[in-house]
Amino acid sequence: MSVRTIKLKIDGKEVTAQEADTILEVARENEIFIPTLCYLEGLTSLGGCRLCLVEVKGSPKLFPACSTAVSNRMEVITNSDSLMEYRRMIVELLLSERTHICAVCVANDSCELQEMATELGTDHVRFNRKWTNHKIDSSHENLVLDPNRCILCTRCIRVCDEVEGVHTLDLKMRGKDSQVIIDLDEPWGASNSCTSCMKCAAVCPVGAIYIKGKALSETKDKELPEFVLGRRCR
């Protein structure tokens, strides 16, 4: 059975798409920019960061573009004033939730959160910052986990599960207490299941998981890591 081709409008531009595509995929194909943080091509979509929220004409709700399928004659708006305001607010909330200090961060200059803040013109945070003081796990030979910089996008968890297939990482607790854990919340160095593949460090959009002794700009290619995309071609 062939996939139906459908027509829709994104920001007034007529585009065609396959029926099962998501709004984000179609927008990217047509060079329409929708900001994202938790989305990573090749991994399942989470819809957690809410940065990719878009308006669809005829509905009062907002839809996450990364996990909403397109439909025929849909009219999508990606850059209204209220959307921009929501996005700014989301970035400010992310910045206030933990301890984000760019000047002393390994990810400085190759951080997707920083990039997003610059893009949206965030120059201050209107909320009280939490300044969390979670324990840093540096027991692993090459990798460091710093929950204070984590934005809980769960890319590391998804890449660990879906690409490497070991599921060493997961999330514990909920809400503001959520944290990335290794096995049964044990020191990383003691983990039997971790294969030290370092994919988690490669997909981390911020400086929460990084390779010891190196700034992220030295180790991270800004392009999407090949092993994530490579999985689709296999």
Added chain:
Amino acid sequence: MSPESLHTGLKSDRRLVLLEKVITQHQYQKESLLEILHKAQELYGYLDKDLFLYISNALDLPSSHVYGVATFYNLFKLKKPGTHTITFCLGTACFVKGVEQIISAVERAFNVERGETSADGRLSLFITRCIGACAMAPNVIVDDEVVGGASKEAVMNKINFLLGDGKVETR
């Protein structure tokens, strides 16, 4: 005894037999994780590392996933609770009605912090989010009894009564 249990430090006793039975009843399905965690807590009183490893082996789930699910829910206990447990509701209504003062008073009086158990293992204090009895706020659950419209004095009296009027030994 199944080979799985050999991997963990769980003692083979009646509780483990019962747990194994429940897992078999659920046909080792990954979806039944919650039911099995419930049963494990019912049998052992709380969930520890060995139980997590045993369950993750039995259901063929990553241990981090089992841990993540168990910590997501408030009612799963990861530490051995004391003989008597006092659970304070910290939902919005109870918070507004001043449950915080009751908590800190109890903490001070019995030298136990919230989420912890006293050194002699007789008293545990737990926090929960909304027990759904907002009309009676502030709510405190003393062992299995819900105390609505709780006051500092009422809760203290109940705890003193439970502990046989003697204070919990200070740490």
